[in-house]
Amino acid sequence: MARPSPCASCKRRRRRCATDCIFAPYFPSDDPQKFAVVHKVFGTSNVRKMLQELPVHQRGYAVRSLVYEAKAWAIDRVYGCVGYIASLKNQLAEAQNQVSELQKQLDVAQAQELDLNHAANKRNFDLNQRPSREDGPSGLN
Numbered sequence: 001m002a003r004p005s006p007c008a009s010c011k012r013r014r015r016r017c018a019t020d021c022i023f024a025p026y027f028p029s030d031d032p033q034k035f036a037v038v039h040k041v042f043g044t045s046n047v048r049k050m051l052q053e054l055p056v057h058q059r060g061y062a063v064r065s066l067v068y069e070a071k072a073w074a075i076d077r078v079y080g081c082v083g084y085i086a087s088l089k090n091q092l093a094e095a096q097n098q099v100s101e102l103q104k105q106l107d108v109a110q111a112q113e114l115d116l117n118h119a120a121n122k123r124n125f126d127l128n129q130r131p132s133r134e135d136g137p138s139g140l141n
């Protein structure tokens with residue numbers, strides 16, 4: 001029995017879309033571009049083989065990954081996903097450098113705070129050691 005509306009793959013290949021069509025759950029007819037980009041990069045036959053080798057519960061993730069990678073190849077024909085990965089690695093290294101620099105600044109600020117606290121404690125200690133008027137000799141008043 002055929003589906004009322006063929007999936008994007010079957011529509012593209014002008015074939016009848018069987019109820020057990022492996023593409024139908026992932027490539028609906030209302031989003032032909034999703035299948036077209038994957039077909040262009042990987043080929044329909046290869047995508048079918050990849051999906052057949054996977055358990056059903058992993059196929060959706062695989063299709064999302066294939067679509068993502070195919071779109072990356074469409075945008076960057078030289079590096080594809082590797083370009084994204086390199087860019088993200090650079091961003092990560094930059095962020096790690098910023099974290100490292102901020103940690104150094106925090107260490108300096110904490111050391112300065114400790115010095116200030118130490119100085120304040122010493123001053124309070126010195127003030128407490130100074131004789132007050134009540135403690136002083138009565139003849140000075």
Ligand SMILES: [Zn+2]
Pocket residue numbers: 006007008009010011016017018021022023024
């Ligand atoms: Zn189909």
